[in-house]
Amino acid sequence: MSGTSSQHRARLIFDPIELRYDFGAQHPFQQDNRLKALFDLLELCNIWRTVDAQMSLPLRAATMEELQLAHSPEYIAAVQRLSSPLPAEASAGEREARGQLTLRYGFGDGDTPALPGMHEIAAHAAGGTLVALSAVMGLAEGGKFASEEQRPLHVFHPGGGFHHAWEERASGFCVYNDIAVAIAHVLQSSEAKVLYLDFDAHHGDGVQRAFYDDPRVMTVSLHETGRYLFPGTGDVLEVGNGSGRGYSVNVPLEAFTEDGSYIDVMNSLLSPLVASFAPDVIISQHGCDAHAWDPLTHLSLTMRGIQAPMQAVHELAHTYCQGRWVAVGGGGYDLFRVVPRAWSMLWAEMSEQRLPEALPEAWIKRWQPAWEATQKEELAAQQVMGKSSVPSSFPTTFLDKIEDFPQQPRRWEISRTNRHTVALVRHLFMSSYMRQAFPVERRRTSPLADLFDLLHMNRETGPSRIRMLDTKKGPVFLRDFCPPSFVERLRPDSELRAFARLPEREHQLLLGIARSPDCALTLGYTPSGEIIGEVTIAPADEWWEGIENLYEVAIEVSSNWRSLGIASKMLAFALELDALEDMILFAVGLSWHWDFEGLGLSIYRYRELISRLFSSQGFKEYPTTEPNVSMEPANVFLARIGNRVDQRTANQFLNRVLSAPNLARL
Structure with a gap:
């Protein structure tokens, strides 16, 4: 050069x-x-x-x-x-x-x-x-x-x-x-x-x-x-x-x-x-x-x-x-x-x-x-x-x-x-979307990757579920397991920026997530090809190392498309798979949503909104000393333990959630 x-x-x-x-x-x-x-x-x-x-x-x-x-x-x-x-x-x-x-x-x-x-x-x-x-x-x-x-x-x-x-x-x-x-x-x-x-x-x-x-x-x-x-x-x-x-x-x-x-x-x-x-x-x-x-x-x-x-x-x-x-x-x-x-x-x-x-x-x-x-x-x-x-x-x-x-x-x-140390830094400073779009090399493959392959055979060309929503602003399509080739053909809505601050960078994050073999990406998009919302399910980061079948859920809806009931319908659609009953799902709300100020809501009111959204899908709020919550009292930690999760794994998860983390270990 x-x-x-x-x-x-x-x-x-x-x-x-x-x-x-x-x-x-x-x-x-x-x-x-x-x-x-x-x-x-x-x-x-x-x-x-x-x-x-x-x-x-x-x-x-x-x-x-x-x-x-x-x-x-x-x-x-x-x-x-x-x-x-x-x-x-x-x-x-x-x-x-x-x-x-x-x-x-x-x-x-x-x-x-x-x-x-x-x-x-x-x-x-x-x-x-x-x-x-x-x-x-x-x-x-x-x-x-x-x-x-x-x-x-x-x-x-x-x-x-x-x-x-x-x-x-x-x-x-x-x-x-x-x-x-x-x-x-x-x-x-x-x-x-x-x-x-x-x-x-x-x-x-x-x-x-x-x-x-x-x-x-x-x-x-x-x-x-x-x-x-x-x-x-x-x-x-x-x-x-x-x-x-x-x-x-x-x-x-x-x-x-x-x-x-x-x-x-x-x-x-x-x-x-x-x-x-x-x-x-x-x-x-x-x-x-x-x-x-x-x-x-x-x-x-x-x-x-x-x-x-x-x-x-x-x-x-x-x-x-x-x-x-x-x-x-x-x-x-x-x-x-x-x-x-x-x-x-x-x-x-x-x-x-x-x-x-x-x-x-x-x-x-x-x-x-x-x-x-x-x-x-x-x-x-x-x-x-x-x-x-x-x-x-x-x-x-x-x-x-x-x-x-x-x-x-x-x-x-x-x-x-x-x-x-890297695990703790990523956990404290990066949203779920960032961690999924820029994954560290995993020492073992996520079971979710095998599950996705089994369900859809070939993720690049295999069938995704598609559903249409009627909203006051017009129709919105929902599609799960979106392949990279499909994401590339879409463009982000101008206010899709909750995780990367800029819509075009949000689009790049979604492409990175779609390319990951062990992440599930659900998109909401308009007939004209604008992405207006997304849900991701991805393996928990290194902070939770040692707990099997644990996955983090994150959701975003463009501020141009809020108050239309899209978030609850999109989240419900992404979580419909029966196979998710074998897994523990969790979400850390609020800490990565720096766009809530534009809604005119207080931070605590926004926290309540997130809690109600996930509670509608069987998530419960847990008191925890997880760093993002213990260092930000307004934050919220929500989890859903699948019906087929064995008791040993569930107890291991609850003990980790409810006991003080050993920060010196990290």
Whole structure:
């Protein structure tokens, strides 16, 4: 896909002042070394040139007003004051006041020491990400371009990514939170929705904190569990607050997670989350400290695992955001072996250029001695983190050699725990439709698949039941077991959007569900081919693992076709099969229906409506500690136990419903 035209839609933004964001030779964060090694590698690979204006974007410092979008005036004033060295002749009182200032605002713990000129340096880092995000969004702060075709779709800011800084505190090597500043500016200047994806091994706590109650920003962080690693946050149950509940997604991974498990986790979550949120732009943080050679974390990825998110985000940006994508740097403390390779891969992905298999010999000769000079300290740090088997060799290729990364002894247990974490995240953040349209690989086939095949022989061409309803708005057809070819020929009603926010995406979800061998899709549609409602029956998700013959039911009717009795008739039609008496059916109402506000009903009145709908088909409401209900008191859990379900299975289900879930297990 390489080519000049595509490269012009990608820019790299950098200013030499960013090299001064450096805490010294004894500190793990050395921006000067890693960025110089990166740019040298880019130029030697001939995929970026400093002098090529069409591949770069000018950077400026964020203004005081822009910084105040994410930081308090008092904090900014403290940063400015601490940016000037204390005069040698300073009095004892002045020294004491300076000491109190460093402690109050996070500069006194050794992680983020005050730097000379740090306000100017950090303001430029913040300004770089703000300009980058503004450019892809078409805002004035992104600069002027000769034509809209010249405006970049992708911008990479390797000197950004300071995701730990709080509104009033420096933290984790971060002074100003460039990501929060840039996102806040977009929210102030437009009606855009922003998706933030964080792949740093450390939880992106500062960005999450900045938008914890804002439904226009979804933050998704894949990171090492905080049980052992700074900042100690990022639990699955940190889901957002108030109207922002459900928009903070955290995926804490087990220490020593390897490529396979990491990529499985990412593939299970990113696409359905993006599809449900429907963002206008993606900003991703690509800290590469999840690599096995990094001295500050316990994760065990190779370059294959580091590269996978880059490729995934690129595809998601073009699928859902018209290509709008900003990427920033972040963590990465193996300065010479990991960071330059990782971020060269990121720039090659964004600019759609091909990297050579081998690293340039000139680059190796230049930077291997720099790594060797720090090797002793680096190996000691890795051994402290439990990485005593790390080989002491300098890479010669962009991708790692598999033999340099022996299998972790607890691989199966680590992968299983990560799968449980994914199960809980999917259960908490995805509607039934999303989980069905983006299924995880099942370890065993659902019995429902065999049943459907038996009933209909060939699902692509076999008979479906069809029934016609007379309504005040005209006739509506109901059809069950809809094959994909049939769904493709229909189109969604303009107000069919309860699960994916946009009708066209709702249609794509229905296609995905129709293609699933163990899901039953019933549609309501008009003679002109408009889908006005749907019912799905699908195997319960991983949260309910171990309970046989358990299926989730979900229903939707376009708001253009409500109050006509369609929902009850469609649900009854979908549940008429006698074979369903061998199954337990359940529904979680309300939590995924964000369109109820248009009905003019209170949330509790809408809950009553859902309860009455399912009760008409034999469902009973159960008190439960199921997470979607226990975390949202207005929610409702309804179930119907088939007449032929054996008592052991029924008791197992009821015990799971009525007993507190073991969240630690997940």
